[in-house]
Amino acid sequence: MVDWSAERRSFVEDRLGGMDRPGASARLTLADLSLRPRLGVKGSGAIGWMKRQAVTVPENDNTAVAHGAAMLVARLSPSEALLLDTRGGKVMERLAASLPPHGDGGAYPVPRMDTHAWFHLGGPDAPSLFAKLCAVDLRPEKFPNLSVAQTIAAHLPVIIIRQNVQNAPHFHVLMDSASALYLWDCIVDAMTEFGGVVVAESEAKSR
């Protein structure tokens, strides 16, 4: 046997060298959260399964809700949800372990860790940045906290979730992992106008 220890890698690993430390005045930050745990659940029994797991489930499609301090649950349809580990914790691990690949009562796991990359955009200029990429109005007054948009950005299907941090709008952006590098470059190009900076995952968490 060859001794080999494989490592999970970010889909934008090639772009993560030389990150900035934003000053307090940074109005736009971009971070890659692709290595944080996340899970998709879908199927006719998905919502019921989550409730049985005591997961807080949003009442309406295209809305999200915080489950405790560590997890964000976004409801994508009547039969699909996306669970994001926003702070780190064991909840996601437990949930993932309790949903086998062949499903449980009509709920099936979707490998969102691998199908989707996860970016974070923060700062007051984030809506202006989205305006350069996306035809949906994501300004704070039009896209309330914990709203979910399943739309197109830079011609790419994306899931955008707004989650306020200290009452300031922040956005989670999830997209096809194979296209992550493409969208990353689009965002970096678009945010130049606003003096946007790429920050480490930990920096995104604290902002």
Added chain:
Amino acid sequence: MTGSRLPAPAGSRLDRTRPLRFTFEGERYRGFTGDTIASALLANGVRVLSRSFKYRRPRGLYAAGSHEACALVQLPDEPNVPADRRPLADGMTVTGQNYTGSLARDRGAWIAKLGQFMPVGFYYRAFYRPRGIWHVWERVIRKRAGLGRVEPTTPHGYHDKAYAFADVAVIGAGPAGMAAAVAAAEAGAEVTLIDENPEIGGALTYGRFDTDGRQADEALKRLAKAVREHPTITVMTGAVCTSIYEDNWLAIDGGRRLTKLRARDVVVASGLQDGLMVFANNDLPGILAATTVQRMIWHHGVLPGQTAVVATQDDWGYTAALDLAEAGATVLALLDTRAKPGNSALAKLAKDRGIELLAGWMPQAAEGEGELERVIAAPIEGALRAADEPRSFDCDLLCVSARPAPAAALLAHTGVKLAFDPASGAHVPAALPPGIHAAGAVNGLAPLDRVIADGERSGAAAVGPAKGGRAKASRKPARKSAKASAAAPQPILDPAEGKAFVDLDEDLTTGDIRDAVALGYQDVQLLKRFSTLGMGTSQGRHANPPGVAVAAEARGDEIGAIGLTTARPPLAPVAFGTLAGRQFAPLRRTAMHRAHVEAGAQMMVAGAWLRPAYYGAPDEAETRIREEAVAVRRSLGLIDVSTLGKLELRGRDAGVFLERLYTFAYQGLAVGKSRYALMADETGAIVDDGVVCRLGDEHFYVTATTGGVDEVYRTMLWWNAQWRLDVDIANVTAGFAAVNLAGPASRDTLARLCDDVALGAGDFPYLGVRQGHVAGVPARILRTGFVGELGYEIHAPAGFGFDLWRALMEAGESFGIRPFGVEAQRLLRLEKGHIIIGQDTDGLTHPYEAAMDWAVSKKKPFFVGGRAIDIMRARGLTRKLVGYKIEDGEAPLPKECHLVIRDGEIAGRVTSSAVSPTLGYPIGLAYVPPDLAAEGSRFQIRADAARMVEASVVALPFYDPGNARQEV
């Protein structure tokens, strides 16, 4: 001297503390920050900006803001720059356009002397005889046609696009637009106010609406303050709304950015556009529209002439005459085409300023050597004829206030029809569609207080009842007949000498329009296309009213009966960079992309993906591809197949679903086994293929082609909705990285990295599927045989793909492992006789034609396309895909799509062709008639240079027919 600077308060846009230097035609000049190119040149006494399109006549600024061709100039890296709108920049190098030699002495100006040989539409009738001569003339004409010069070495500029949103978009920030914006905002709407000028205010910033201009000043202060202070009004200045598309999607050209604004309601408050007074040589530089004169004075502090004549058809010309006189110009005469002035107070004031009023007069001709030197004026006798009592005025400025027309082109984009209003003599908007409103002068309204009131009305109407406004679309407002005196006929004189232009962009004269009508182009749409009336850069802004008037007279008809041509987007010229800038083209990369690049892969685009075509330098491509193929046959190769489509199907009815969707049978497929999957559409045509793996009783993992998976997924969802089975479908294509470890050494290599799956031939046979770990990574392992060797397709979470690749390359190093690309894989699968959907099939190929009858279940009661396939089978084949080889070593290698020829007729085509590195001779797949499909049949292929190549049909597969190598 012509043109001079005026002190403040003239020149509201100027920052006189910031002088700028620039050159025009090689001469050095100075201007100020806030100047446009045109204003700075006028201030320096330069009136000729360019040469005209057809006759190369010198041209200067006429109607600032009308996007006319006369004001287009050349910058080193940008042609067709509107001199009246482009801000002057320090160090600018500007030249004129459309001349040979110099602007002042154009060596191409001789063309004007041939005018009589170039009647309207001459190019439709000349240059075609004798036959073939067009190709000679075309080069000459193309060289002379067009405006400006593209510099191919110009660096790419950065242009981008952005979306914007508003409840109400107001186009035009003049008095009506500002009033509409404020009214809508006060009713609770989020408003975007758009104007092409650098400031808001429109005509209020330069126009004198009464004797002392107080009314305009007060309105400007009040409305601008309200706009600025309202928190829900966003102002976009320096931005041209070029189009209104469906659902109030507005294209706004801001120079470097195209804003795509979506508004619930749109108020068009675009005001008026300058008219054109038609007389001999009405294009001479030095003839300026009255609004242009006023803009020069009040915006740029430029007095455009020292000695002026003003010709007017309405009261506006009086205000311009007063502005000129008060700015220090000598106004020799004010020619009013009307018999009586409309506003006696203005007339009195003009007289008090010592301006001679000549009522019922108009210019008969302008004269001068390249620029205006004198105006010949005469009293009007009858509708369009001047009497023979001319007077001559030596002057350097002719200020023209011809009847303006509503600037309604944007309304026309929404489908609004313009109807001729005899009272005002202009075409005005008729019924408006829901969500579209017209405000102010564009409705043909005057005076200022009514314009503002109409803006307020439109702004309120644009806000629904939920926000305190009215929900109904605005109605066409009633127009007073107060301007009845302005409804006199268009001031058009047909000169005995000289050219009288109706279209300055296209160099069209009154004679051209009359000739076109005489030739039978009487309908206004045909007239436009034949004569090119209104097809220049200004899109007929000032050309259409006189053009239509001349045509009406030539037809002996009323103007209202003729109609107008259709205005289409864009309103104004849009730079290619604006349209092209920041295009998005998603590109997908596999998790192993970096490893491929580091290994020297030449990447190719496959659908939206980047895939290695082969590894090595392009000039060694053939050798490298062959080496890669040979490595797989002899020992070991590794290819990234992550781009394969991957779908999870789970649920009680997953097997039933697959059975209905694919041609094969799957309900009986054992867990841990895989089976080829062929998908047909309802016409029986093959649309995709892949492999179905059964991972559990109710869990299937299905692969699809790289380019076909999205459609397969959509098809699955569609049928799932139809059949309402208990099955969940997930597209997990990007979620799994996948490789094919292929070759005789693949089992030994995999064994080095995998200890939880028994890999022996008996434990893990061909078409088996196992789940375990490879290099510590959870993996689904498929024993497939696409390339015809012992092989394992390993699917693992994409996040581990890079390390999985590296681990396999390291584990296979002692076996001489080589990464191989798509090109080698194509060779290997051809040797094995496997088809590629889309290459070896087309949109009509059914399974029996493609010799895939083995993949069609004969026992199933139903599958998609099954009935169609049965019918086509019963009818008999018309073609069949066969394998062939070429024995003539000297024959050229056929290419894909080369034709199979029989008796001189097309009998089929080649779909795949290559020299087999394993067999050593050319092989391929081709469609041939059924009677040529038997093994040993011979047929001919027409290769390059029409060389006929003889091929003979051979049994498939070409390589390892007993499958001894892949099923070990």
